[in-house]
Amino acid sequence: MTHEFDVISAAKNWRFKDVRKVSSDIAGEVFASDVLDLDELRELVSKPVWKSLQATIEKGAPLDPSIADTIALAMKKWALERGATHYTHWFQPLTGYTAEKHDSFFVPVSSGKAIASFSGKELIQAEPDASSFPSGGLRATFEARGYTAWDPTSPAFIMRHSNGATLCIPSAFASWTGEALDLKTPLLRSMEALNKSAKRALRHFGVEVNKVFSTVGPEQEYFLIDEEFYYRRPDLVMTGRTLFGAKPPRGQELEDHYFGSIPDRVLSFMTDVENQLYALGIPVKTRHNEVAPSQYEIAPHFEPSNLAADHQQLIMQVLKNTARRYGLVALLHEKPFAGVNGSGKHCNWSMGTDTGLNLLEPGETPHENLQFLFFCTAVIKAVDEHQDLLRLSVASASNDHRLGANEAPPAIISIFLGDQLTEILEGLGNGQAGSSRRAGVLELGVPVLPPLPKHAVDRNRTSPFAFTGNKFEFRAVGASQSISFPITVINTIVADAIDQMTDALEARLKKKGTLEQAVLEVIRETFQKHKRIVFNGDNYSAAWHKEAAKRGLLNLRTAVDAIERFTDEKNLKLFSRLGVLSEREIRARQEIMYDIYFKQVNIEGETTEWIAQTQILPGALSYLAELSEIEVESRAAKRTIEQLVEATDALSDALEKLKAQNAELGGDEVHEKAHHMRDNVLPAMAEVRKAADALERLLADKYWPLPSYREMLFVK
Numbered sequence: 001m002t003h004e005f006d007v008i009s010a011a012k013n014w015r016f017k018d019v020r021k022v023s024s025d026i027a028g029e030v031f032a033s034d035v036l037d038l039d040e041l042r043e044l045v046s047k048p049v050w051k052s053l054q055a056t057i058e059k060g061a062p063l064d065p066s067i068a069d070t071i072a073l074a075m076k077k078w079a080l081e082r083g084a085t086h087y088t089h090w091f092q093p094l095t096g097y098t099a100e101k102h103d104s105f106f107v108p109v110s111s112g113k114a115i116a117s118f119s120g121k122e123l124i125q126a127e128p129d130a131s132s133f134p135s136g137g138l139r140a141t142f143e144a145r146g147y148t149a150w151d152p153t154s155p156a157f158i159m160r161h162s163n164g165a166t167l168c169i170p171s172a173f174a175s176w177t178g179e180a181l182d183l184k185t186p187l188l189r190s191m192e193a194l195n196k197s198a199k200r201a202l203r204h205f206g207v208e209v210n211k212v213f214s215t216v217g218p219e220q221e222y223f224l225i226d227e228e229f230y231y232r233r234p235d236l237v238m239t240g241r242t243l244f245g246a247k248p249p250r251g252q253e254l255e256d257h258y259f260g261s262i263p264d265r266v267l268s269f270m271t272d273v274e275n276q277l278y279a280l281g282i283p284v285k286t287r288h289n290e291v292a293p294s295q296y297e298i299a300p301h302f303e304p305s306n307l308a309a310d311h312q313q314l315i316m317q318v319l320k321n322t323a324r325r326y327g328l329v330a331l332l333h334e335k336p337f338a339g340v341n342g343s344g345k346h347c348n349w350s351m352g353t354d355t356g357l358n359l360l361e362p363g364e365t366p367h368e369n370l371q372f373l374f375f376c377t378a379v380i381k382a383v384d385e386h387q388d389l390l391r392l393s394v395a396s397a398s399n400d401h402r403l404g405a406n407e408a409p410p411a412i413i414s415i416f417l418g419d420q421l422t423e424i425l426e427g428l429g430n431g432q433a434g435s436s437r438r439a440g441v442l443e444l445g446v447p448v449l450p451p452l453p454k455h456a457v458d459r460n461r462t463s464p465f466a467f468t469g470n471k472f473e474f475r476a477v478g479a480s481q482s483i484s485f486p487i488t489v490i491n492t493i494v495a496d497a498i499d500q501m502t503d504a505l506e507a508r509l510k511k512k513g514t515l516e517q518a519v520l521e522v523i524r525e526t527f528q529k530h531k532r533i534v535f536n537g538d539n540y541s542a543a544w545h546k547e548a549a550k551r552g553l554l555n556l557r558t559a560v561d562a563i564e565r566f567t568d569e570k571n572l573k574l575f576s577r578l579g580v581l582s583e584r585e586i587r588a589r590q591e592i593m594y595d596i597y598f599k600q601v602n603i604e605g606e607t608t609e610w611i612a613q614t615q616i617l618p619g620a621l622s623y624l625a626e627l628s629e630i631e632v633e634s635r636a637a638k639r640t641i642e643q644l645v646e647a648t649d650a651l652s653d654a655l656e657k658l659k660a661q662n663a664e665l666g667g668d669e670v671h672e673k674a675h676h677m678r679d680n681v682l683p684a685m686a687e688v689r690k691a692a693d694a695l696e697r698l699l700a701d702k703y704w705p706l707p708s709y710r711e712m713l714f715v716k
Contacts, residue, residue, distance in 0.1 A: 032281035034158035036078050044074035057153050058354065059210050060195065068120025075156055076105060076118035079167035082158050087118060089126040089148035090168040092183040093133040094592050096482050098313050099173075101126070102166055123169065124150050133173075134595065135181055136588025146181060148173050151188070154310050157280050170310055179585050183484035186580050187306055190491035193578040197495040198351060198359065198375075201502045204515065205371045209353040214491050216308040217471075218483050219299040220315055221290050221343035223331040224266060226715065229707040230329040234615075238607045239600070240333035240480070241398070244616065244689055246696040247339040248710040260289045263716050266296065269326045273298070276318050282311045292341040293713040302348065302471075305491065309484045312345070316480075334478040335401035337709060342402035343479035349490055350471040351375065361470040362421070370519045377425070377523045378501050379472060380415060382493035383465055384533035386574070387413040387554045388565040389493060390465070390476070393486040395559035395593065397600040397677075399478035404540075404557075409464030409475050411562075412548045412555045414535040416463035422534060428524045462539035492580050501526060559597055560678045564671075566590040594674045601677035605662045608685045612655050615705040616692050620648045623703040644698055651691035658684040 038057065042050050049070045055061040079087065088100040103122075106114040126148045133146070154170035173182035180186055191213055198212035230236050235243040262270065270287050277284050283301040290297045298319070300311065316332055323330040335342040351359040359375045383390060390413050394403075404410035417425070464476045477486050501522050508518035532551040537544060548555065556562040565571065567590055575581035581589070624644050630637045661684045666676020696704055 030275060030278045032279070034082065034160070034279040035281035036075060036156045037281065038155075040078065041071070041074060044078060045070050053152060060192065063152055065120070065124065068124050070120070072118050072120045072123040075123065075167065075169075076116060079156075079158065079165075080105065080116055082165060083160075084158055084165045084167045086164075087122075087167040087169060089150070089171040091148050091171045091173040092309075092313065092482060092484060093173055093181060094136070094183065094589065095134060096183070096480075096596075098317070099133070100166075100168065126171070133181060134592040135175065136591035136595075146173060146175050151184065151306075153188070154307055155281070159280075160276075179582065179588070183482050183488075184306065184309070186585075187309060187484045187488045187491075189580045190488040190495070190578070191305055193495040193580055194351070194491045194498075197498040197502070201374065201498050201505075202353075202359075202371075204502070204505060204509075204519075205374075207353075207357070207371070209355050209357070211354040212359070213352060213354075214305045214487065214494075215302045215350050215352045215471075216305050216483060216487055217300060217302040217348040218308060218312050218477070219286075219297055219344075219346040219348070220312070220319070221295060221297045221345065221479050222319055223292070223295050223336055223343065224269070224323060224328045225294055225331065225712045227324065227327055227329045229712045229715075232707050233712075234611055235604075235607055235706075236329075236331070236336070239604045240331065241336045241401070241604075242338065242709075243604060243608045243685065244611065244692045244696070244706060245338060245709045246693040248708065248713070250710075250714070258289060258291045262287070262289060262296075265326060265328075265716065269322060269328060270296070270298070272325070273318055273322050276322065277311075277315060280311070280314055280318075282314060284315075290341065290343075292337070294716070295341060295343065302350070304352075305487045309482065309487065312483050332480040334396070334398040334480060337713065338401075339709075340713070342408060344402065344408055344475060345477045345479050345481065345483065347474040347477050347483055347486060348468070348471045349474060349487065351494075358470050360467075360472070370516065370523070373425070373428075373523050374501065374519055375498070376421070376467070377526045378497040379494055380417075380533060381501070381526050381530045382490075382497035383413060383415050384530035385497070386489070386493040386571075387533070388556065388562065388568065389489045389571060389574075390474070390486075391554065391556045392562040392566055393489040394476045394478055394481070395556075395562040396478055396481060397559060397597050397604075398480060399476075400559050402478065403476060409462060410539055410545070410555075411557050412539070412545065412553055413464050413476075413533070414539065414548065414553065415472075415533050416466035416536055417534050418467060419536060421467060422536060425523070425527045425531070428520060428527065463535070464539070488580065492575060492578055495578055496574055558678055559593075560674050563590060563593045563597070563674070566593070591670060594670045598670055598673040598677050601681055602662075602665075602673075605658065605677070605681040605685055608688055609655065609658050609662055611706075612651060612658075612688050612692055616695065617648070617651060617655070619699060619703040619705050620644060620651065620695050623699050624648065626700075640698070644695075647691060647695045647698055651688065651695060654684070654687040654691045658688050660684075 038050075038054060041053070045053075045067075049067045052061075052064045052067050053071065056063045075087075085106070086102040086104050088102045090098060090100050093099050103126075105116040105118055107117045108114050127146070148171040151170045151172055156167060156169045158165050159168050170184075172180070172185045172188070174185065175181050194214055195212045199209060202209060202212070233242060235241065274284050274287070283303070284298055285301050286297070286299040288297055289295070298315065300308070300315070302308075303311065319330040320332070332343065334344070353359070360372065360379075362372050362376075363369045391411060402408045461475075464474065466473045466475065474486060474490065477483060504522045504525075505518050508521055509515065513521075532553065535544065535548070545555070556565070567587060572583050572586060575586060576583060624641065627637055627641050627644070658681070661676075661680045664676065664680070666673045666680070696708070
């Protein structure tokens with residue numbers, strides 16, 4: 001069977017396997033049907049129990065353990081009615097993925113039968129084995145005890161599979177000594193820090209609320225390829241990205257894929273995904289083709305950060321699971337294909353209150369909206385003071401391939417405000433108020449076309465942290481990562497900035513000035529001090545990189561550069577002061593980030609060596625042997641042989657260098673190993689790939705052992 005026949009087979013032989021019929025009654029029949037939310041729980045428990053839980057969820061009141069048995073009984077009844085046979089504490093360990101240990105509801109009784117049982121104790125706490133999860137030295141391998149703790153702020157839900165269902169209870173995960181071993185606990189702590197800081201500031205503006213929380217709307221980009229190609233690519237299976245692949249004659253140059261018509265097979269997959277997500281209460285809104293061929297996007301409405309983080313993990317899980325039913329594989333790696341756009345997860349972040357107020361909503365006259373300008377300036381201050389933490393929050397070996405690659409922002413953190421808001425804040429420094437720029441109406445010059453409302457500012461797709469009307473879009477987050485850590489960082493640094501600005505405001509108010517004067521002075525001084533972080537131009541340009549260096553902005557080009565900054569004294573003090581992470585927890589996370597980086601690149605290096613040695617090099621030598629048997633005088637044959645010999649020798653030489661680097665791990669400490677991977681293994685891998693990609697353009701198709709970019713990206 002030739003390779004070309006496999007391509008035709010992949011295109012022709014796919015058939016719908018297990019496609020679910022999707023209900024059109026999203027609002028009435030499907031949405032949140034597998035979620036035990038407060039409204040559903042209200043019907044199952046007494047009013048005092050419901051009121052107690054409601055106070056915990058909506059007002060942050062301490063959880064009353066005495067209600068646990070009642071809620072557990074209600075949960076069990078609800079889950080059994082929906083076909084669940086097991087329950088699990090669903091949590092987010094420091095792997096960046098989710099984890100679950102399933103326990104059956106059913107226990108045997110003396111009569112030889114079984115009954116369904118689920119107690120409040122089992123609801124509140126479970127005890128998984130903590131020794132096999134990353135701990136960064138917080139726990140020795142022989143110290144296995146850890147605890148999952150029910151998070152009542154995130155509703156329980158049903159996860160269905162082809163042969164049943166499981167009740168999932170969102171939970172935090174901590175060690176026996178009390179340190180957070182997960183991503184959720186610091187996120188919840190950061191939300192509480194932001195809540196306290198923002199409520200304190202709002203009181204000066206005459207606004208009293210019970211709760212302030214950050215909101216997030218993350219946009220998930222991903223690729224879909226035929227699973228037949230996937231399983232014929234060991235690099236994709238082992239690492240999530242292609243370690244080899246010559247650029248095809250056509251990529252995304254024609255700009256015809258973005259927002260293009262969605263192929264039927266893909267649209268059926270998307271509809272199935274959305275139906276499952278609706279049942280889980282995830283408010284997905286948008287679906288479309290992305291820029292690169294075979295790349296797509298799904299995006300939900302805004303939600304409170306902790307709920308959005310849970311939902312984002314479920315979106316990734318449902319994408320991957322559902323793709324298989326359609327003969328596809330969903331690739332969430334940040335850069336699965338070199339030379340075409342990678343995948344990000346743009347996090348649209350804002351601050352809201354329980355009364356429905358968006359603290360980053362400028363209103364019709366933003367120059368008169370002191371409350372908005374105060375909180376917006378706090379974000380500017382936070383981003384400028386903690387560029388390192390924002391870069392750190394998206395640091396990974398995979399995201400390094402995407403950042404700065406002309407489809408993602410560079411590693412230099414800056415803020416786009418737009419000309420109107422920049423003009424307003426600059427004007428405050430000059431004693432002026434207002435802006436000449438206004439939203440208007442866009443006339444299209446054709447009578448039958450309606451006039452369009454025109455925004456006061458344009459968008460900037462190259463900025464890592466852009467103001468987009470009533471929120472900031474953090475565009476550097478990678479497609480495969482949990483949003484919990486980036487949002488934890490944003491919440492924490494903004495809470496700290498609000499505290500500092502509120503301190504300054506209160507100091508001025510003691511001098512008996514008016515509130516307006518005091519607020520304006522704080523905004524003016526803060527913006528003038530931190531305006532270096534604002535850049536409204538092209539973040540890809542070489543001129544900006546030079547300008548950023550002049551301004552003293554950080555350019556942490558690699559994940560390793562960023563990880564090193566985690567334990568800087570200012571960062572240790574920041575997280576400790578706000579109660580988000582202790583010094584031990586920070587040092588543990590730094591160790592884990594180094595370790596994950598090292599292991600990811602080490603796996604890639606060894607996979608590169610393995611494929612080149614056992615598949616690509618033998619293919620090249622076989623083709624050379626075939627050509628060498630040609631007895632007819634042929635300039636074409638001689639020229640091809642010469643080119644093949646040169647390219648094959650180049651691959652062999654590069655491969656020997658990679659083998660040497662793979663054998664040398666770089667030291668005993670994990671940070672030394674990470675540096676070795678970055679400085680030695682990655683460059684050696686790049687040389688092997690360069691030689692192999694050159695060979696791909698020379699070999700007869702039947703001798704190239706891997707599905708090509710042309711096939712994977714365009715055969716659907």
